Amino acid sequence: MPWNPDRRWADPLIALLLLLSVLTTFEALRTQQKPRPEPRRAGLQSRVMELQAAGMAIAGRNQPIPPPKAAGPWDRAVHAILLAEAGRQTEAQRQAASTSEAFQRAWRGVYAGEEPPSAKEIEALREPLGAGYAFLRFQAALAERQHQNPEPFRTNARSWVLPRIVFLGLAGVTLLGLSAVGIISTGLLLFKKSVSHPAAVAPCPMTWRAAALAFLGWFVALRFSGTIAALIFAFLPLPKVLALPFAYSFHVWVGIRLLLRAEGTTLRQAWKRMTPGPTPRALGWAVAFLGIAVISVILLGLLLQPLMRQADPPQRELLDLVAGHTNAFATLLLFATIAGLAPLFEEWLFRGTLLPWLGHRFSQRWARGGWLLAVVFSGLMFGAMHLQPAALPSLCTLGMVLGWAFLRTGNLWTTVAMHACWNGGVFVMIRVLA
Numbered sequence: 001m002p003w004n005p006d007r008r009w010a011d012p013l014i015a016l017l018l019l020l021s022v023l024t025t026f027e028a029l030r031t032q033q034k035p036r037p038e039p040r041r042a043g044l045q046s047r048v049m050e051l052q053a054a055g056m057a058i059a060g061r062n063q064p065i066p067p068p069k070a071a072g073p074w075d076r077a078v079h080a081i082l083l084a085e086a087g088r089q090t091e092a093q094r095q096a097a098s099t100s101e102a103f104q105r106a107w108r109g110v111y112a113g114e115e116p117p118s119a120k121e122i123e124a125l126r127e128p129l130g131a132g133y134a135f136l137r138f139q140a141a142l143a144e145r146q147h148q149n150p151e152p153f154r155t156n157a158r159s160w161v162l163p164r165i166v167f168l169g170l171a172g173v174t175l176l177g178l179s180a181v182g183i184i185s186t187g188l189l190l191f192k193k194s195v196s197h198p199a200a201v202a203p204c205p206m207t208w209r210a211a212a213l214a215f216l217g218w219f220v221a222l223r224f225s226g227t228i229a230a231l232i233f234a235f236l237p238l239p240k241v242l243a244l245p246f247a248y249s250f251h252v253w254v255g256i257r258l259l260l261r262a263e264g265t266t267l268r269q270a271w272k273r274m275t276p277g278p279t280p281r282a283l284g285w286a287v288a289f290l291g292i293a294v295i296s297v298i299l300l301g302l303l304l305q306p307l308m309r310q311a312d313p314p315q316r317e318l319l320d321l322v323a324g325h326t327n328a329f330a331t332l333l334l335f336a337t338i339a340g341l342a343p344l345f346e347e348w349l350f351r352g353t354l355l356p357w358l359g360h361r362f363s364q365r366w367a368r369g370g371w372l373l374a375v376v377f378s379g380l381m382f383g384a385m386h387l388q389p390a391a392l393p394s395l396c397t398l399g400m401v402l403g404w405a406f407l408r409t410g411n412l413w414t415t416v417a418m419h420a421c422w423n424g425g426v427f428v429m430i431r432v433l434a
Contacts, residue, residue, distance in 0.1 A: 002264040003210040010209045017216035024223035028387050039072040042130040046078040047433040050133040051168065053082040054161040067095070074128045077103045081134040084111045085141070110142045117142070130434075133157050167432045171425075175294060182291030189288075189408065201410050202273045204357040210262035211357060218255035218349070219385070225251040241330040245337045252345045259353055274352040274412040282411035289405035290418045296401055297394045304393055331431065338427050343419030350382045350399065351406040351415045359407075375403035398422065 045068040053065050065082050068075045077099040083092035089111070096107045106117040106125060122139065129135040140153035206214070229247035233240065256267070263270060275282070355378045362370030382399030383392050402415045 002205045002207060003262050004207050005209045005213060007209065010213060014209065014212045014216060017213070017220055020220050021216055021223070024220070025387065028223070029389070032387075032389070039074065041128045042074040042078050042132075043068075043072065044430060044433055046075045046130060046134070047132060047164075049075075049079065049082065051161065051164055051433075053086065054133050054157070055165065057085075058161075073099045073103075074130075077107075077125075078129060078132075078134045080107060081129075081138050085134075085137050106138075110138060110145055116145055133160050136160060164432060171429065175298075178291040179295040179298065180291070181288060182293070182295035184291075185288035186292050186295075189292075201356050201359065201407060202276070203360045204263060204273075204353050206262045206353075206357055214255075214258040214262040215349075215354070217258045218251060221251040221254035222385075239330075241327070241333060245333055245341075248337050248341060252341060255345060255349060259349070263353075270348075270352075274348070277409075277411050279411070279413050282409050282413040283417050285405065285409045285411075286414045286417035286421070289401060289408075289414065290421055292404075293398055293401040293418060293422065296397050300393055300397050335424070335427055339420050339424035343416055343423055346382070347402070347412055347415045347419055350378050351402055352412045354378045354381065355403050355406060371407060375400055375407065378403050 049065065049068055056065075065079065065086060065088075067079055076095050080092045080096035080099065080103075083089075083095060084107070092107075092111065096104055099107075102121065103125060105114075106121055108114040109116040122142065125138075126135060129138070136153050136157035140150035140157065143150040143153060225247040228250060229243045232238075232246070233243050260267060260270060265273075355374055358377060359371045359374035362373050364370070366373065379396050379399030379402070382402070383396030386392075386395055388395065402418060405414050405418060406412065408414075
């Protein structure tokens with residue numbers, strides 16, 4: 001039986017959870033606006049900049065290397081090396097002057113004729129510079145300055161670049177292919193009857209009070225999951241890499257318990273409601289809708305690019321966490337969390353529960369337009385939940401395409417596969433470029 005909480009205690013609790021949700025959201029957004037500590041290593045944008053510089057060097061071109069957006073000191077250090085290697089000494093010197101004193105000394109010793117840095121000083125720069133193309137070229141320039149053989153360092157620099165350029169080429173071809181699939185699929189789906197009529201999507205039998213308690217209770221657990229994980233890991237001798245999987249697993253556990261209680265069902269029954277029909281067919285549709293998501297986000301990005309201001313990339317801490325781990329177990333655990341657990345739960349929450357709950361209610365008043373409104377609203381909630389203002393347009397667009405995919409197929413496996421491929425692709429991209 002669906003849960004029907006007593007209004008005498010449910011309404012005050014809903015008000016309290018709503019207040020906590022608003023307060024923690026404003027605090028999170030306010031924290032994002034505060035000046036952040038300078039990053040301790042070059043970021044992902046530096047890796048992209050290195051590959052651009054390497055590509056121009058291989059092609060024999062000497063075009064200006066654009067500075068990284070919202071650059072930290074080590075991003076500027078990488079840029080200074082690349083400019084110096086391209087023979088743009090004046091620009092390089094100006095960029096190097098805005099970095100750390102230790103790097104400035106080393107840079108002047110390599111490129112400005114001052115006393116060369118020691119091996120210890122160079123080694124201290126390895127991790128913050130990222131040990132990529134720029135650092136290896138820096139070592140080659142130092143070897144040449146000291147009348148040593150620079151060729152091993154140049155060979156290592158080429159070895160660092162080659163697989164990444166190949167990967168980016170394959171990634172570009174994949175994106176082009178998915179974009180083509182997305183354009184074709186959009187045209188076909190707009191003129192083809194739904195695989196599953198929206199009205200055939202199984203309703204989610206929850207009262208509004210139960211739904212409010214479930215969603216608000218989960219969101220509060222999400223907002224406090226990081227704090228709880230930090231407290232536990234401060235007192236227990238556990239590897240820090242477990243903190244993110246623990247925090248995510250905590251709010252997923254709370255969310256699933258609340259959703260099952262609100263719906264008055266079991267885990268098996270709820271999953272059966274959300275995944276009717278053959279799974280292979282649902283997974284096949286995921287390819288078409290993934291193409292639609294890719295082309296939609298690309299076009300939106302191109303449209304909004306002139307309006308976007310320079311800023312840190314969304315979730316910089318998560319990007320640094322993914323890029324910074326070299327341990328295989330840590331990488332696998334993070335991948336399982338980001339590309340496995342996160343898509344599975346978020347699709348259950350937004351497409352498997354919220355979308356049908358809203359759709360059946362809205363359609364009673366606005367017919368088919370009610371389902372469109374439910375897709376838009378659930379997509380907006382999906383984007384807003386991430387609390388990433390810079391990424392809000394693309395996340396909301398992705399959420400709406402995922403909602404459309406669920407209505408067209410009636411099977412959650414379609415959107416889980418799409419979401420997992422999206423998160424997994426971003427994860428692999430970060431790891432390869434790191």
